[in-house]
Amino acid sequence: xxxxxxxxxxxxxxxxxxxxxxxxxxxxxxxxxxxxxxxxxxxxxxxxxxxxxxxxxxxxxxxxxxxxxxxxxxxxxxxxxxxxxxxxxxxxxxxxxxxxxxxxxxxxxxxxxxxxxxxxxxxxxxxxxxxxxxxxxxxxxxxxxxxxxxxxxxxxxxxxxxxxxxxxxxxxxxxxxxxxxxxxxxxxxxxxxxxxxxxxxxxxxxxxxxxxxxxxxxxxxxxxxxxxxxxxxxxxxxxxxxxxxxxxxxxxxxxxxxxxxxxxxxxxxxxxxx
Amino acid sequence: xxxxxxxxxxxxxxxxxxxxxxxxxxxxxxxxxxxxxxxxxxxxxxxxxxxxxxxxxxxxxxxxxxxxxxxxxxxxxxxxxxxxxxxxxxxxxxxxxxxxxxxxxxxxxxxxxxxxxxxxxxxxxxxxxxxxxxxxxxxxxxxxxxxxxxxxxxxxxxxxxxxxxxxxxxxxxxxxxxxxxxxxxxxxxxxxxxxxxxxxxxxxxxxxxxxxxxxxxxxxxxxxxxxxxxxxxxxxxxxxxxxxxxxxxxxxxxxxxxxxxxxxxxxxxxxxxxxxxxxxxxxxxxxxxx
Amino acid sequence: xxxxxxxxxxxxxxxxxxxxxxxxxxxxxxxxxxxxxxxxxxxxxxxxxxxxxxxxxxxxxxxxxxxxxxxxxxxxxxxxxxxxxxxxxxxxxxxxxxxxxxxxxxxxxxxxxxxxxxxxxxxxxxxxxxxxxxxxxxxxxxxxxxxxxxxxxxxxxxxxxxxxxxxxxxxxxxxxxxxxxxxxxxxxxxxxxxxxxxxxxxxxxxxxxxxxxxxxxxxxxxxxxxxxxxxxxxxxxxxxxxxxxxxxxxxxxxxxxxxxxxxxxxxxxxxxxxxxxxxxxxxxxxxxxxxxxxxxxxxxxxxxxxxxxxxxxxxxxxxxxxxxxxxxxxxxx
Numbered sequence: 001x002x003x004x005x006x007x008x009x010x011x012x013x014x015x016x017x018x019x020x021x022x023x024x025x026x027x028x029x030x031x032x033x034x035x036x037x038x039x040x041x042x043x044x045x046x047x048x049x050x051x052x053x054x055x056x057x058x059x060x061x062x063x064x065x066x067x068x069x070x071x072x073x074x075x076x077x078x079x080x081x082x083x084x085x086x087x088x089x090x091x092x093x094x095x096x097x098x099x100x101x102x103x104x105x106x107x108x109x110x111x112x113x114x115x116x117x118x119x120x121x122x123x124x125x126x127x128x129x130x131x132x133x134x135x136x137x138x139x140x141x142x143x144x145x146x147x148x149x150x151x152x153x154x155x156x157x158x159x160x161x162x163x164x165x166x167x168x169x170x171x172x173x174x175x176x177x178x179x180x181x182x183x184x185x186x187x188x189x190x191x192x193x194x195x196x197x198x199x200x201x202x203x204x205x206x207x208x209x210x211x212x213x214x215x216x217x218x219x220x221x222x223x224x225x226x227x228x229x230x231x232x233x234x235x236x237x238x239x240x241x242x243x244x245x246x247x248x249x250x251x252x253x254x255x256x257x258x259x260x261x262x263x264x265x266x267x268x269x270x271x272x273x274x
Numbered sequence: 275x276x277x278x279x280x281x282x283x284x285x286x287x288x289x290x291x292x293x294x295x296x297x298x299x300x301x302x303x304x305x306x307x308x309x310x311x312x313x314x315x316x317x318x319x320x321x322x323x324x325x326x327x328x329x330x331x332x333x334x335x336x337x338x339x340x341x342x343x344x345x346x347x348x349x350x351x352x353x354x355x356x357x358x359x360x361x362x363x364x365x366x367x368x369x370x371x372x373x374x375x376x377x378x379x380x381x382x383x384x385x386x387x388x389x390x391x392x393x394x395x396x397x398x399x400x401x402x403x404x405x406x407x408x409x410x411x412x413x414x415x416x417x418x419x420x421x422x423x424x425x426x427x428x429x430x431x432x433x434x435x436x437x438x439x440x441x442x443x444x445x446x447x448x449x450x451x452x453x454x455x456x457x458x459x460x461x462x463x464x465x466x467x468x469x470x471x472x473x474x475x476x477x478x479x480x481x482x483x484x485x486x487x488x489x490x491x492x493x494x495x496x497x498x499x500x501x502x503x504x505x506x507x508x509x510x511x512x513x514x515x516x517x518x519x520x521x522x523x524x525x526x527x528x529x530x531x532x533x534x535x536x537x538x539x540x541x542x543x544x545x546x547x548x549x550x551x552x553x554x555x556x557x558x559x560x561x562x563x564x
Numbered sequence: 565x566x567x568x569x570x571x572x573x574x575x576x577x578x579x580x581x582x583x584x585x586x587x588x589x590x591x592x593x594x595x596x597x598x599x600x601x602x603x604x605x606x607x608x609x610x611x612x613x614x615x616x617x618x619x620x621x622x623x624x625x626x627x628x629x630x631x632x633x634x635x636x637x638x639x640x641x642x643x644x645x646x647x648x649x650x651x652x653x654x655x656x657x658x659x660x661x662x663x664x665x666x667x668x669x670x671x672x673x674x675x676x677x678x679x680x681x682x683x684x685x686x687x688x689x690x691x692x693x694x695x696x697x698x699x700x701x702x703x704x705x706x707x708x709x710x711x712x713x714x715x716x717x718x719x720x721x722x723x724x725x726x727x728x729x730x731x732x733x734x735x736x737x738x739x740x741x742x743x744x745x746x747x748x749x750x751x752x753x754x755x756x757x758x759x760x761x762x763x764x765x766x767x768x769x770x771x772x773x774x775x776x777x778x779x780x781x782x783x784x785x786x787x788x789x790x791x792x793x794x795x796x797x798x799x800x801x802x803x804x805x806x807x808x809x810x811x812x813x814x815x816x817x818x819x820x821x822x823x824x825x826x827x828x829x830x831x832x833x834x835x836x837x838x839x840x841x842x843x844x845x846x847x848x849x850x851x852x853x854x855x856x857x858x859x860x861x862x863x864x865x866x867x868x869x870x871x872x873x874x875x876x877x878x879x880x881x882x883x884x885x886x887x888x889x890x891x892x893x894x895x896x897x
Contacts, residue, residue: 017372018378021381021382024381025385027438028384028396030400031400097284098283112551115550116547117540117546119523119543120303121303124302124303124309150294154291168652171643171710173616174614176637176663189651208389211502214391215528228391232506232507239399243400249389249392250388253387253389254384254387256387257384257386258380269488
């Protein structure tokens with residue numbers, strides 16, 4: 001609304017919004033602050049001023065080998081995302097540009113697979129993984145994460161592809177482009193922003209997936225979710241170290257997330273809200 | 275676009291994704307169904323026999339079953355209530371002309387990117403811990419007795435944690451919907467003499483209704499499967515006080531090694547999820563007809 | 565060369581018969597306009613010719629060669645789309661060069677052709693820009709440029725001006741007509757705007773519900789419409805239709821009189837009526853008159869007549885300019 005806002009009301013709203021925002025953000029902030037405290041400081045009562053030590057970060061790496069689950073998370077989230085894109089790009093492409101009467105049904109059906117509760121297939125998946133020697137392997141978990149996120153990836157790509165006007169592809173066809181050239185010169189350059197957003201959101205989802213990653217791994221392939229969950233039984237003084245591990249586990253994805261706000265809405269609502 | 279060649283090619287390109295998902299859906303589900311009619315314990319894998327409906331009866335007559343169903347309902351509804359109402363309020367707040375709107379937005383959505391085990395552990399240890407948590411510090415500051423949240427109010431505590439994780443999602447979606455409201459409509463309503471409250475009731479809320487529906491349905495799908503938050507905080511306890519259906523099945527199958535019982539529970543979970551799914555599909559499906 | 569022949573071409577989408585069966589002959593160098601209300605099948609017909617849709621039956625011949633089963637690119641046609649369909653990630657130069665690259669011309673030849681086309685279309689200064697940095701009219705010209713560099717045997721235009729504002733539409737109309745005069749290539753132009761059809765076409769094809777109602781030169785259609793549909797569609801403002809007693813006295817079921825063929829008098833005439841709305845355009849005046857026992861009639865009178873709302877006037881149709889139609893809506897010769 002193009003209108004002047006009184007300075008007073010704007011300041012009032014600003015204060016209210018910042019108070020709410022800081023309250024919501026507080027647990028994350030406090031974990032970060034605690035990670036910079038010594039263990040005795042961490043349990044010495046409320047304080048927002050740490051002594052500023054980085055020793056917890058070092059300890060988490062030396063004692064618990066933080067780098068290993070971190071790399072597992074990186075490999076799993078990126079690997080499963082790329083795998084999902086390989087399946088999803090051709091599927092979404094054909095559904096967006098060559099829709100048939102059944103396209104809608106197929107999309108809805110894909111969505112429905114996402115609604116199957118994970119726990120319902122826990123037993124067969126666990127037994128299959130055990131029998132095929134996939135338990136606690138990166139490959140097994142990558143396939144798993146690909147499967148559970150594939151419907152979202154197809155949907156997101158579909159909503160992006162659908163926004164590319166069909167007339168442009170027809171123009172390319174009139175201009176004598178073969179299907180291959182059409183994909184290389186026309187479709188791909190126009191689809192790159194959508195694919196990038198999909199990639200980003202799916203990495204976030206895969207990074208934070210905390211059912212299968214915990215169920216199907218123990219040590220070798222355990223990503224950060226399983227690593228952090230193993231902290232649930234406290235041994236001695238560990239508040240600050242837990243905070244350091246937590247900070248490192250969420251920081252990369254938090255930053256990615258800030259860049260993908262808009263895509264997040266679209267991806268998680270299957271294009272229903274943009 | 276619609277010539278025979280392109281159609282055939284389109285089907286071929288769709289095939290891999292469709293086949294993979296079909297296998298992924300049919301095979302494990304069929305196995306779950308099969309196991310749910312078997313006596314099968316992982317501790318005695320040599321004794322597998324047909325059980326009829328025994329597993330279902332067993333699961334159904336277990337008092338923990340009804341408690342877990344109830345807990346699931348309370349968990350889902352509690353989180354929905356907090357996130358939808360809170361989300362509308364915060365979305366309206368952020369939508370006001372304020373300084374630093376971009377940063378406020380970033381702060382508010384941040385919890386959504388925190389992986390469930392981290393979220394649960396931060397709340398468990400740093401915020402709600404009866405000895406060292408911030409809430410205990412606050413209580414002591416006011417001279418009150420600190421609350422042992424996870425012992426006294428286990429389910430409520432989990433609701434708070436999960437609501438904190440999902441509040442950003444609701445806020446972000448409702449804010450997006452809010453910002454798509456045509457400003458001329460608001461101005462027209464103002465010209466028609468509607469005050470801020472009436473504008474909210476007659477204009478904003480109906481405009482948001484679709485987004486609210488989507489928030490409720492999508493969150494429900496995820497909330498039915500809450501697992502990690504329970505695992506790292508209460509581990510389902512005390513007793514079954516914070517065990518939801520997902521966690522009960524996990525307990526039966528993985529901790530109790532009872533494949534048959536867990537499978538029967540899984541089938542029940544599928545049925546429940548499908549009821550929600552039908553509504554979600556309708557809401558999303560409408561969007562396709564635009 | 566670019567003569568196009570349609571033989572019993574039909575198109576169905578599922579159950580819906582969009583085009584039952586069409587025969588049409590388009591001669592080399594002709595400017596043909598397909599016109600009709602929305603949903604009449606004119607765009608579908610164009611896309612069938614382009615090869616973007618498969619025909620359900622019949623044959624399409626270009627220069628006598630059957631191309632019914634050929635891919636769009638093999639038909640030697642170029643198309644200008646309603647949305648222009650420019651490639652947003654390519655510069656104007658690359659947009660125009662794209663079909664030439666697809667045809668694997670060498671770089672020097674491509675550059676020369678692109679620059680020639682740009683000169684003709686006044687795009688030379690914009691060659692390095694992206695489509696998003698151009699105005700609507702410039703985008704339109706880029707789309708045309710992309711079409712002409714291919715030197716197609718015929719151009720297809722799918723409502724190319726409908727996204728432009730009124731003033732620009734007028735300019736572009738002239739530019740396309742001039743282009744046709746220069747290139748002398750066959751052009752097929754789809755529009756719902758009968759003014760575009762009248763001003764640009766050598767031959768107009770009036771379509772309605774997938775059928776051809778009439779084919780002819782603009783003035784043919786204006787002077788002797790074959791039926792009520794064509795009579796009502798061609799001409800602006802619309803032809804007045806009168807039924808009943810007045811029609812029977814002319815030996816017809818319905819008679820039609822164009823607004824410009826009605827004489828106006830304040831004292832005496834065939835039909836008496838009251839002026840409802842008078843639209844003063846300066847050069848003309850359109851009078852909407854509530855004629856007694858007939859209904860609303862529109863009359864077009866030259867100059868700025870001092871007639872106002874509520875005035876009583878008399879209208880007389882000019883003898884010899886009355887179109888007569890039988891009870892099936894067909895014109896009586």
